[in-house]
Amino acid sequence: MAPLESVRRRLAHRVMLLLVALVAGIGVLPATASAAPAPGQQLNAADMTLLNGVRLAGLWEMPAGQMAAEKGQSKRVREIGAEIARQHEVLDRLCVEAANRLGATLPTTPTTQQQGWLTEMQNATGNQFDQIFVTRLRVAHGKIFPVIGAVRASTRDPIVRKLAEEANKFVNDHMTMLESTGLVRWQQLPPAALPPAQSDSLVAAAGANVGSGGGVQVSTTVVWAVFLLALLTAGYATWRILRRN
Secondary structure: OHHHHHHHHHHHHHHHHHHHHHHHHHHHHHHHHOOOOOOOOOOOHHHHHHHHHHHHHHHHHHHHHHHHHHHOOOHHHHHHHHHHHHHHHHHHHHHHHHHHHHOOOOOOOOOHHHHHHHHHHHOOOHHHHHHHHHHHHHHHHHHHHHHHHHHHHHOOOHHHHHHHHHHHHHHHHHHHHHHOOOOOOHHHOOOOOOOOOOOHHHHHHHHHOOOOOOOOOOOHHHHHHHHHHHHHHHHHHHHHHHHHO
Protein backbone atom coordinates (compact mmCIF):
# COMPACT_ATOMS: atom_id res chain seq x y z
CA MET A 1 0.00 0.00 0.00
CA ALA A 2 2.93 2.28 0.72
CA PRO A 3 4.01 2.60 -2.98
CA LEU A 4 0.41 3.22 -4.03
CA GLU A 5 -0.01 5.88 -1.35
CA SER A 6 3.21 7.52 -2.53
CA VAL A 7 1.91 7.58 -6.09
CA ARG A 8 -1.33 9.14 -4.97
CA ARG A 9 0.52 11.84 -3.07
CA ARG A 10 2.73 12.67 -6.04
CA LEU A 11 -0.32 12.71 -8.32
CA ALA A 12 -2.12 15.05 -5.95
CA HIS A 13 0.97 17.28 -5.87
CA ARG A 14 1.08 17.44 -9.68
CA VAL A 15 -2.63 18.22 -9.90
CA MET A 16 -2.12 21.03 -7.37
CA LEU A 17 0.66 22.49 -9.51
CA LEU A 18 -1.65 22.33 -12.52
CA LEU A 19 -4.37 24.22 -10.65
CA VAL A 20 -1.88 26.84 -9.46
CA ALA A 21 -0.69 27.39 -13.03
CA LEU A 22 -4.27 27.71 -14.21
CA VAL A 23 -5.16 30.30 -11.54
CA ALA A 24 -1.95 32.24 -12.18
CA GLY A 25 -2.65 32.34 -15.91
CA ILE A 26 -6.21 33.53 -15.43
CA GLY A 27 -5.05 36.16 -12.94
CA VAL A 28 -2.56 37.66 -15.37
CA LEU A 29 -4.80 37.88 -18.42
CA PRO A 30 -7.25 40.56 -17.19
CA ALA A 31 -4.33 42.82 -16.31
CA THR A 32 -3.10 42.83 -19.90
CA ALA A 33 -6.53 43.81 -21.16
CA SER A 34 -6.67 46.93 -18.99
CA ALA A 35 -3.01 47.94 -19.10
CA ALA A 36 -3.50 50.76 -21.62
CA PRO A 37 -6.19 53.32 -20.66
CA ALA A 38 -8.54 54.36 -23.43
CA PRO A 39 -7.76 57.92 -24.61
CA GLY A 40 -10.26 60.74 -24.44
CA GLN A 41 -12.23 59.39 -21.48
CA GLN A 42 -11.13 62.03 -18.97
CA LEU A 43 -9.87 65.60 -19.33
CA ASN A 44 -6.55 66.35 -17.69
CA ALA A 45 -5.26 69.64 -16.28
CA ALA A 46 -3.69 70.69 -19.59
CA ASP A 47 -6.95 70.17 -21.47
CA MET A 48 -8.85 72.28 -18.95
CA THR A 49 -6.15 74.96 -19.07
CA LEU A 50 -6.73 75.32 -22.80
CA LEU A 51 -10.53 75.42 -22.48
CA ASN A 52 -10.41 77.99 -19.67
CA GLY A 53 -7.70 80.04 -21.38
CA VAL A 54 -9.57 80.31 -24.67
CA ARG A 55 -12.80 81.15 -22.89
CA LEU A 56 -11.22 83.83 -20.69
CA ALA A 57 -9.47 85.36 -23.69
CA GLY A 58 -12.78 85.82 -25.42
CA LEU A 59 -14.47 87.27 -22.35
CA TRP A 60 -12.12 90.25 -22.22
CA GLU A 61 -10.76 90.56 -25.74
CA MET A 62 -14.19 90.79 -27.36
CA PRO A 63 -15.10 93.96 -25.39
CA ALA A 64 -11.53 95.24 -25.82
CA GLY A 65 -11.81 94.84 -29.58
CA GLN A 66 -15.19 96.54 -29.65
CA MET A 67 -13.75 99.39 -27.62
CA ALA A 68 -10.84 99.74 -30.05
CA ALA A 69 -13.24 99.76 -33.02
CA GLU A 70 -15.05 102.73 -31.47
CA LYS A 71 -12.32 104.84 -29.85
CA GLY A 72 -9.08 103.84 -31.53
CA GLN A 73 -6.99 106.83 -32.59
CA SER A 74 -5.67 105.27 -35.79
CA LYS A 75 -7.72 103.68 -38.53
CA ARG A 76 -5.59 100.55 -38.35
CA VAL A 77 -6.30 100.06 -34.64
CA ARG A 78 -10.04 100.51 -35.25
CA GLU A 79 -9.98 97.93 -38.06
CA ILE A 80 -7.97 95.46 -35.99
CA GLY A 81 -10.22 95.95 -32.97
CA ALA A 82 -13.35 95.17 -34.98
CA GLU A 83 -11.78 92.09 -36.58
CA ILE A 84 -10.41 90.69 -33.32
CA ALA A 85 -13.80 91.12 -31.65
CA ARG A 86 -15.50 89.34 -34.55
CA GLN A 87 -13.04 86.45 -34.59
CA HIS A 88 -13.25 85.99 -30.84
CA GLU A 89 -17.00 85.59 -31.13
CA VAL A 90 -16.39 82.66 -33.46
CA LEU A 91 -13.65 81.15 -31.29
CA ASP A 92 -15.72 81.60 -28.13
CA ARG A 93 -18.59 79.71 -29.73
CA LEU A 94 -16.27 76.87 -30.70
CA CYS A 95 -14.90 76.75 -27.15
CA VAL A 96 -18.35 76.62 -25.57
CA GLU A 97 -19.48 73.91 -27.98
CA ALA A 98 -16.38 71.83 -27.16
CA ALA A 99 -16.92 72.27 -23.42
CA ASN A 100 -20.56 71.21 -23.72
CA ARG A 101 -19.59 68.04 -25.58
CA LEU A 102 -16.98 67.26 -22.93
CA GLY A 103 -19.18 68.13 -19.97
CA ALA A 104 -16.72 70.81 -18.78
CA THR A 105 -17.66 73.98 -16.91
CA LEU A 106 -16.21 77.24 -18.24
CA PRO A 107 -15.75 80.64 -16.54
CA THR A 108 -18.39 83.29 -17.21
CA THR A 109 -16.51 86.47 -16.29
CA PRO A 110 -12.98 87.76 -16.97
CA THR A 111 -10.36 87.50 -14.25
CA THR A 112 -9.67 90.43 -11.95
CA GLN A 113 -6.54 91.24 -13.93
CA GLN A 114 -8.39 91.17 -17.25
CA GLN A 115 -11.11 93.41 -15.87
CA GLY A 116 -8.36 95.80 -14.80
CA TRP A 117 -7.03 95.92 -18.36
CA LEU A 118 -10.49 96.80 -19.66
CA THR A 119 -10.78 99.58 -17.10
CA GLU A 120 -7.36 100.86 -18.12
CA MET A 121 -8.51 101.03 -21.74
CA GLN A 122 -11.75 102.75 -20.82
CA ASN A 123 -9.81 105.51 -19.06
CA ALA A 124 -7.35 106.02 -21.93
CA THR A 125 -7.80 108.12 -25.05
CA GLY A 126 -6.02 108.92 -28.31
CA ASN A 127 -2.58 107.46 -28.93
CA GLN A 128 -2.37 106.28 -25.34
CA PHE A 129 -5.37 104.03 -25.88
CA ASP A 130 -3.89 102.58 -29.06
CA GLN A 131 -0.66 101.75 -27.26
CA ILE A 132 -2.38 100.13 -24.29
CA PHE A 133 -4.70 98.13 -26.54
CA VAL A 134 -1.88 96.73 -28.67
CA THR A 135 0.45 96.08 -25.74
CA ARG A 136 -2.08 94.28 -23.55
CA LEU A 137 -3.46 92.09 -26.29
CA ARG A 138 -0.07 91.23 -27.79
CA VAL A 139 1.31 90.13 -24.42
CA ALA A 140 -1.82 88.10 -23.67
CA HIS A 141 -1.72 86.35 -27.04
CA GLY A 142 1.97 85.58 -26.58
CA LYS A 143 1.21 83.81 -23.29
CA ILE A 144 -1.61 81.61 -24.57
CA PHE A 145 0.14 80.72 -27.85
CA PRO A 146 2.67 78.20 -26.39
CA VAL A 147 -0.06 76.67 -24.22
CA ILE A 148 -2.10 75.92 -27.33
CA GLY A 149 0.87 74.24 -28.99
CA ALA A 150 1.70 72.14 -25.93
CA VAL A 151 -1.86 70.90 -25.54
CA ARG A 152 -2.19 70.20 -29.27
CA ALA A 153 0.95 68.09 -29.13
CA SER A 154 -0.02 66.00 -26.10
CA THR A 155 -3.78 65.82 -25.61
CA ARG A 156 -5.47 62.48 -26.17
CA ASP A 157 -8.92 63.98 -26.66
CA PRO A 158 -9.92 64.65 -30.28
CA ILE A 159 -12.32 67.45 -29.29
CA VAL A 160 -9.60 69.32 -27.39
CA ARG A 161 -7.15 68.70 -30.23
CA LYS A 162 -9.57 70.22 -32.74
CA LEU A 163 -10.14 73.27 -30.52
CA ALA A 164 -6.37 73.74 -30.16
CA GLU A 165 -5.98 73.72 -33.94
CA GLU A 166 -8.69 76.35 -34.36
CA ALA A 167 -7.37 78.51 -31.53
CA ASN A 168 -3.84 78.35 -32.95
CA LYS A 169 -5.05 79.88 -36.23
CA PHE A 170 -6.93 82.71 -34.53
CA VAL A 171 -4.19 83.60 -32.05
CA ASN A 172 -1.47 83.62 -34.69
CA ASP A 173 -3.65 85.84 -36.89
CA HIS A 174 -4.29 88.24 -34.02
CA MET A 175 -0.60 88.57 -33.20
CA THR A 176 0.17 89.32 -36.83
CA MET A 177 -2.51 92.02 -36.96
CA LEU A 178 -1.36 93.64 -33.72
CA GLU A 179 2.25 93.64 -34.93
CA SER A 180 1.20 95.35 -38.17
CA THR A 181 0.39 98.52 -36.18
CA GLY A 182 4.07 99.13 -35.42
CA LEU A 183 3.14 99.70 -31.76
CA VAL A 184 4.45 96.44 -30.32
CA ARG A 185 7.20 97.14 -27.80
CA TRP A 186 9.29 94.07 -28.30
CA GLN A 187 11.65 94.80 -25.43
CA GLN A 188 8.71 94.66 -23.02
CA LEU A 189 7.52 91.23 -24.11
CA PRO A 190 8.34 88.41 -21.67
CA PRO A 191 11.18 86.13 -22.79
CA ALA A 192 10.33 82.82 -24.38
CA ALA A 193 9.90 80.02 -21.83
CA LEU A 194 11.42 76.97 -23.48
CA PRO A 195 10.98 73.52 -21.86
CA PRO A 196 14.14 72.02 -20.35
CA ALA A 197 16.09 69.67 -22.58
CA GLN A 198 15.41 65.99 -21.98
CA SER A 199 18.25 63.51 -21.65
CA ASP A 200 18.46 60.55 -24.00
CA SER A 201 17.68 58.17 -21.14
CA LEU A 202 14.48 59.99 -20.23
CA VAL A 203 13.38 60.07 -23.85
CA ALA A 204 14.07 56.34 -24.20
CA ALA A 205 12.16 55.60 -20.99
CA ALA A 206 9.20 57.65 -22.15
CA GLY A 207 9.19 55.88 -25.49
CA ALA A 208 9.19 52.50 -23.77
CA ASN A 209 6.06 53.41 -21.84
CA VAL A 210 4.06 55.06 -24.64
CA GLY A 211 0.43 54.05 -24.33
CA SER A 212 0.96 52.17 -21.06
CA GLY A 213 -0.20 54.86 -18.68
CA GLY A 214 3.21 54.83 -16.99
CA GLY A 215 3.20 51.06 -16.39
CA VAL A 216 4.92 48.19 -18.15
CA GLN A 217 2.76 46.40 -20.68
CA VAL A 218 2.91 42.63 -20.99
CA SER A 219 2.27 41.07 -24.35
CA THR A 220 -0.82 38.86 -24.42
CA THR A 221 1.07 36.38 -26.58
CA VAL A 222 3.80 36.02 -23.95
CA VAL A 223 1.26 35.48 -21.19
CA TRP A 224 -0.52 32.76 -23.11
CA ALA A 225 2.77 31.09 -23.99
CA VAL A 226 3.85 30.91 -20.33
CA PHE A 227 0.42 29.70 -19.29
CA LEU A 228 0.29 26.91 -21.89
CA LEU A 229 3.86 25.85 -21.11
CA ALA A 230 3.01 25.45 -17.44
CA LEU A 231 -0.15 23.57 -18.34
CA LEU A 232 1.64 21.17 -20.67
CA THR A 233 4.47 20.58 -18.19
CA ALA A 234 2.10 19.67 -15.38
CA GLY A 235 -0.05 17.52 -17.65
CA TYR A 236 2.94 15.62 -19.03
CA ALA A 237 4.28 14.92 -15.55
CA THR A 238 0.88 13.60 -14.44
CA TRP A 239 0.65 11.35 -17.52
CA ARG A 240 4.05 9.84 -16.81
CA ILE A 241 3.07 9.00 -13.25
CA LEU A 242 -0.17 7.37 -14.32
CA ARG A 243 1.62 5.38 -17.04
CA ARG A 244 4.19 3.99 -14.63
CA ASN A 245 1.49 2.89 -12.25
